[in-house]
Amino acid sequence: MVSTRENAGTPASARLTAPCREVVAGPGLFLVATIASVMGVVGTYWFFVRTTTGQYIDESALDEAVAVYGKATKAALGFLDALPTLAVVVGLGGLLYAAIVKRRWQGALIALAGAGAANVLTHVLKAYVFTRPFRGIQTIMENSLPSGHTTAAASAAAAVFLVCSPAKRPFVAFAGTTFAVAAGGATLVNQWHRPADVVAAFLVVGACMAPAGWLVLRTGGRWNTWDGFGSTWASSRVWLTVPLLMGLAATALGVVMLVRIAPGSGVVSTTHYFWAGLSLIVISGYLLGIAATWLFAVAVPRNRPQS
Template sequence: MSGGQVPTPVGAVVAPPRPRVRAGVQAVAAVVAVLAVVALGATYRYFVTTVPGQSLDELAFTGAAYGQGRLWRVAEPVLDVVSVAFIVGGIGAAMAVALVRRRWVLALQVAVLVGGANLTTQVLKHQVLTRPDLLPGWNGANTLPSGHTTVAASVSVALLLATPRAWRPAVALLGAAYTGATGVSTLVGQWHRPSDVVAALFVVLAWGALVCAMTPASSLDVAPRRRRLPSGLPQPHAFHSPGSSVVAGLLLLGGAVTGGLALAAAVRLLEAGTVPIGEDVTAYGAGVLGVLSATAVTFALLLLVRQATARPRD
């Protein structure tokens, strides 16, 4: 052979290259984190500090009284799961997975993710953000973002980040389902308004994307050793599995459909210039759809961002 190269024997094991960080996708993850912060600010600005926003939120809150007795029997057990023990167990499980995979820095990162997201929610809700009384009478203190939703979403995202590459699509689906159920349950119990839940999702999205943007080389995925085929070509790389794209695409599609329906309902309520008092059930339905939309989009983005930032440079 030319150049003095020795051919690789057929069936020989090809060692994977040393993982290297992909700076470009890390920059994209940082942009996603910034956009999540902007979306959080916009949610607060419209639904808390404007009359139309507060009116829509309050109508959705009032509409939750319809059928509450039957729905609460399902929602209450979901909310009862959220506790200090659940947070500790969730962090412990995510860290254990990372440690078993020998991702030492990642174990610390998932703990920072859960702790940072929940601390951010509590500081914003109780120390930073206020709720002006724009509607007749006193409508309560600020409740944005939702603490229960932050706990459910942050623990789910921690597991998404810690698990191996092949498991992440399934973890994203399960995490989105559990987080969406928790968020909707807070609406059923009239613990929160829809904007509170959406804001909590943006808090977790910002922290999750930020952690992905800071992925070190030691936390990158490593493909299993590949054997050359009889033709002499290497087997397809494990990084090229289409499962993540399919799951993320379905989540984004679901988010777009439910978000479009929620937006159409909100526009219909506001097109007369004032929110009709008798449309609380419509507003409630729009709020539920908005929560499901934000949940689906959050987990779709974090799945894509995690897979991209965890994949080393070829």
């Protein structure tokens, strides 16, 4: 026990809890996350680019985006034009704040390296690794998977997520995921990218930022501890519940759209594939955001009452 005299000059909040002395969780879960993301990229490419069925679904969603042209398109186009600059401002602004104000410069450099790797990998995969074979579907033959705009938005949000305090990560994950999903959805609305391009970009960011996240935890020091969910408004479980509900709603929408145009239904798709594709973007984005929140909640050391 700590004596009363020793406690006399210590704030009450500090006496209640103290940083735990446990080491950061091993790389196992982060390695699994990286491998799963890589497999997701390969699987997305194989089905939506290498198969006739996948190409048809993906291309149909892109073609049907014309039906939603109008005010939404103009707004989305403006968002896309500003997206690279906005992503840089969000990412670098968050990293500079963490490095200079919070003195988390090691974590900021690692997060920056992870985000940079995601953007470089996206370019390499799109330009030099993945090809788009002809499968009888009328489409532009130039490969567009993964989406560079989506990678920029998602990697910027992920970098800020890594360097913010654990108590704020649940909210930052939700806000950042929403930003990335909006960016990906805008590329579909404006016919810049197919749904699979966006999903692959999310997964590329996951593959690069998972190992970066583990390294950030290893160098985080005392700031990278927390009291668990519910200790602050930003760490509330609501930031897991809301994206889960949004993902479930998107799943329901996607299933309904595809069932309505199932073989034998007699219904010809007008915007069904578009809404199914947009649902896939929402589902994958928020699912990855929830997974990241859970992963860091498990890996970050807990504060514990001081004895």
